[in-house]
Every structure is written in C-alpha cells, then in structure tokens.
Amino acid sequence: MTCAARHVTAIVLENVPLAERTFRIRLAAPQVAATMRPGQFLMLRLPGRTDPLLGRPFALYDTVLNDAGECVALDVVYLVLGKMTRPLSELQAGDAIEVLGPLGNGFLPIPPAKSVWMIAGGIGQTPFLATTRWLRGTRGYAGDAPRQLAEQVEFFYGVRSASFAAGVADFAAAGATVSLASDDGSIGHHGRVTELLPNDRRPDAILTCGPEPMLKAVARWALERGIPCQVSLETPMACGVGICFSCVTKVQLPQSGWDYKRVCVEGPIFSADSLFWET
Structure with a gap:
C-alpha cells in the first residue's frame, strides 16, 4: 500500500x-x-x-x-x-x-527468489541500495518487517568512466555482488553494461534503471528469455503528482495499440512487457 x-x-x-x-x-x-x-x-x-x-x-x-x-x-x-x-x-x-x-509506486513485490539481477546505467544506480537491503531482508520499509526475498542479489552497473562510479562500496556492503562496466575501460568491463549479462544462467527477476537505450536493451534481453523485468523510468517531471501529464509514457493495451500512463503516479516502475517500446 x-x-x-x-x-x-x-x-x-x-x-x-x-x-x-x-x-x-x-x-x-x-x-x-x-x-x-x-x-x-x-x-x-x-x-x-x-x-x-x-x-x-x-x-x-x-x-x-x-x-x-x-x-x-x-x-x-x-x-x-x-x-x-x-x-x-x-x-x-x-x-x-x-x-x-x-x-510513485516503488518496486513491485516479487515472489521469494533464488537470484535477482539489478542493472543500472549512469545515475540509474540510485534506487538500488534500498532495493538491495529490501531483497536481502536486512531492512524493512514503510513499516513492513524485513523479509528475505532473494538468496542472491547481483548488481550490474555501467558508467562512462571510473570517476563516475558512485556508491560501489555501499552496494557490496549491503549484500550485492557487484559487476562493473565502463565506456572507456577505466573500471571493470570495457563496454556496455548489458555485455556483462551471463548467457549461461538466468535470474528469477530483473530490476533496471538508467538511460532509455539501456532499458530497451535490458527489457529485450529479459523478454526474449521469459524473465520478469521491472523498469524504473527516469522521465522528466513537472508536478510529480499526476496533474500536469508532462511525464506520460506509452503502455501497451491488452488487445492492441497503446495508451499513455503518468510515470509519476502509475510509475515510475513498470513491467517491461507493459511498456510500448518505440522501434
């Protein structure tokens, strides 16, 4: 609630x-x-x-x-x-x-899982410290008692260079296994964060936040493998409470076509398969 x-x-x-x-x-x-x-x-x-x-x-x-x-x-x-x-x-x-x-709505409850992957690009890492503690069951939020939701939490984090990697020690201390990528190769894997995703194993769920091209790539990767994926959108906002409709995003309708939903109210978290991804 x-x-x-x-x-x-x-x-x-x-x-x-x-x-x-x-x-x-x-x-x-x-x-x-x-x-x-x-x-x-x-x-x-x-x-x-x-x-x-x-x-x-x-x-x-x-x-x-x-x-x-x-x-x-x-x-x-x-x-x-x-x-x-x-x-x-x-x-x-x-x-x-x-x-x-x-x-906003916050990350949606997930069934107890063996493995959850969090994938972030740039400043998109910001929602994931509290999320790590929530998943690991070391902290409760909004009055809820702590409850472990994932046995293992892996955090894949991409930045433009080593100097922009923020809070890495925080995530590790909270119980996440951290893998890094950078555009210039100054820290971790030299390349996109999506190139870090293992193809020989699958998580039970994926949570992601970052630039839209990265979100599209992660959503596609998850959907192709049938993995539930929650996307945190970084849409610019004005009022933050749903009045101005400046932050709308396209969502798929059950039958066909699309409609708009407000990221500030109905989001910022959406299921990847509910979003209308522009080609």
Whole structure:
C-alpha cells in the first residue's frame, strides 16, 4: 500500500561527494523516510528560489535509522547537471529544503527468489541500495518487517568512466555482488553494461534503471528469455503528482495499440512487457 505524500521542510544533515559530480545529500525528514519504499521518489525544491520554480524528482537512495531502529532521515544521490542540482550541491548542513514524498509506486513485490539481477546505467544506480537491503531482508520499509526475498542479489552497473562510479562500496556492503562496466575501460568491463549479462544462467527477476537505450536493451534481453523485468523510468517531471501529464509514457493495451500512463503516479516502475517500446 502506498502512503500519502507529505510536504515538509527538511534540514540538510550532510551533503557529501561520492564520485565525479555526484553527491549524497542526507535530509532530516523522518515522517517521509518512515513511509518510503524502494523505487519510490521525492520532489525536492530549493526554498526562496523561482528558478527553477518547480521541484525536481529524485529517487530514494536509502533511509537512515537511529540506534533504536527508527527512521530519522533519508538519503538521495544525484548528479550535478543544471539549475537544480548545482545549487543543491552547494547546500550545507543546517540548510533547509522542501520535500514532497513519498511519490510513485516503488518496486513491485516479487515472489521469494533464488537470484535477482539489478542493472543500472549512469545515475540509474540510485534506487538500488534500498532495493538491495529490501531483497536481502536486512531492512524493512514503510513499516513492513524485513523479509528475505532473494538468496542472491547481483548488481550490474555501467558508467562512462571510473570517476563516475558512485556508491560501489555501499552496494557490496549491503549484500550485492557487484559487476562493473565502463565506456572507456577505466573500471571493470570495457563496454556496455548489458555485455556483462551471463548467457549461461538466468535470474528469477530483473530490476533496471538508467538511460532509455539501456532499458530497451535490458527489457529485450529479459523478454526474449521469459524473465520478469521491472523498469524504473527516469522521465522528466513537472508536478510529480499526476496533474500536469508532462511525464506520460506509452503502455501497451491488452488487445492492441497503446495508451499513455503518468510515470509519476502509475510509475515510475513498470513491467517491461507493459511498456510500448518505440522501434
């Protein structure tokens, strides 16, 4: 069950670099953190600014617990690109920021599995730390008790170069087996992340997030082998709550043809076989 979104003003606890132009910001927003699930997102807005006027969507990296096991904060990882993320990277501990969340549907429950693969490209790794802990059963989210869903979690992560590989140690510490690929060969496999996928074995499920060409390739790979695949879309958004319809994506209809669904409300997670992939 998805909890209602809350609009709160959060205090920045820390804002630290993880990789080239990549930061992790920790926000004291316990009411939001306690209701978030892996795969959901937040809208963040810098108070007192009109450019950008609207908030921007950011995936949950993970929630933060105190010694009593209570959610006290949440982490977001972001890449510095434009008008929102540049000033976001300049925030210091004690600064305030507006938070709206949780938003979206989050990753859909999967039957207990022997093996789950998570496949990410670029900044698409951000939803997968909380997801790893959820699958491994080391953390519960949104009030649910921890429950192991996968015996093994493998994380395939592609970046343009070694300097952009963010949070690799976090994923390994959370219990994922990490395999890396880079466009320039400076870390891991020299080539696309999809070239890392073994052909001699199959997972029970695949979760993926990243650039659209990578998502298409992963979805095709999974569908050809009959493997359930959930896709987390990185569609640009404006309102984040389904009012403006600026983030629609094409989905297949049961009989034939296609229709639009809002990524911010009906997504951002979709089954790969429900999406209408442009050729």
